[in-house]
Amino acid sequence: MHCEVIALPLSLDACVARVKHTGAGAVVVMLGCVRDHTQQQGQVVAVTQLDYEAYVEMAEQVIDAIAVDVEGACPGTRVFVQHRTGTLQVGEWAVVVAVSSPHRKEAFTACAAVIDRLKQDAPIWKREHGAGGVSWVGLGP
Amino acid sequence: MGLKAVGDVAEEKEFRDPGLHAGPSLIRIRYFAAAADKTGCADDDVDVGAAVSVRELRLLLGARHPALVPVLVQSRLAVNLRFASEDEIVVDGSEVAVVPPVAGG
Numbered sequence: 001m002h003c004e005v006i007a008l009p010l011s012l013d014a015c016v017a018r019v020k021h022t023g024a025g026a027v028v029v030m031l032g033c034v035r036d037h038t039q040q041q042g043q044v045v046a047v048t049q050l051d052y053e054a055y056v057e058m059a060e061q062v063i064d065a066i067a068v069d070v071e072g073a074c075p076g077t078r079v080f081v082q083h084r085t086g087t088l089q090v091g092e093w094a095v096v097v098a099v100s101s102p103h104r105k106e107a108f109t110a111c112a113a114v115i116d117r118l119k120q121d122a123p124i125w126k127r128e129h130g131a132g133g134v135s136w137v138g139l140g141p
Numbered sequence: 142m143g144l145k146a147v148g149d150v151a152e153e154k155e156f157r158d159p160g161l162h163a164g165p166s167l168i169r170i171r172y173f174a175a176a177a178d179k180t181g182c183a184d185d186d187v188d189v190g191a192a193v194s195v196r197e198l199r200l201l202l203g204a205r206h207p208a209l210v211p212v213l214v215q216s217r218l219a220v221n222l223r224f225a226s227e228d229e230i231v232v233d234g235s236e237v238a239v240v241p242p243v244a245g246g
Contacts, residue, residue, distance in 0.1 A: 058238065119244075119246040121243065124245030
């Protein structure tokens, strides 16, 4: 399994350890952090916390499939992802994507591909608490 | 008319067979995020009587939870941990999840 969807604080070290090896000349890490603001109807509004909910069994399966696919498309890369669930405060990490490869270019490319696809297909949701009230991100009217 | 291998035909028949037999077909429905807010529950066991398509199941869920409809129309359905097409047949014992627009990361 190339990922963990967990209710505990994420570990940068654990993620790097999963991909680091002696043949890797680069490790690229993307940290997704809880931001203190968001856009609602074109307005910038303050955010105080986020609640993350996941369909854990499926999210792990979907992210694992993405990681395997990206490793195949970017030869030499190794991918590991941790995603958080539960209530997060501003500044906390919601996701860690770690990718190693012999050369940096493939690691940057793979890391961007993994986070883009995760955001598109992993069954994970977030609810914003802030000046604009409480709402599920991405849900239309 | 295209040629078809015997194996293909047999497989297709087996795939469609459940729909031909009326009888209990228990499906576990799971609701997440906005969908759970609308139904007031995290899951539901639904006896659909016979195998149904994802499209038919959508209608059934909307009728069961009218408040869910505005979220349901924006949602993908997943069958046994995979996103499903509207034509996919949901067989007895499946787990179906209502997946509102996702926002991970």
